[in-house]
Amino acid sequence: MPTWEYLTTPLMIHNTAAILNNWGSDGWELVQVVTGPEGGLVAYMKRPIVAATVAGA
Template sequence: MTKWEYFVAPILSHVAQQLLNNFGSEGWELIQLAPGPNPDTLVGYFKRPSAS
């Protein structure tokens, strides 16, 4: 059975593509984007297989 690790991060709208590409290059898969605390910020939920 695959074990997962999870990561939650703020995603600023004006640099969203760069942030998502950086997380993707580290093996993180975006699960969901949700509204953040202000209109310019989203919250990204990510997962990747756990190394342990």
């Protein structure tokens, strides 16, 4: 069963695609965008945690 790590990041409305593309190139998948507590947009991201390879396995 996969395990995940999570990230939240603010989104600037004039640069949303560039921000999401940057995180996506690092393997992050957008889960949801919500309005933050101060009114801006916040992106919730996730990506699978890659298990460390054990030598000789």
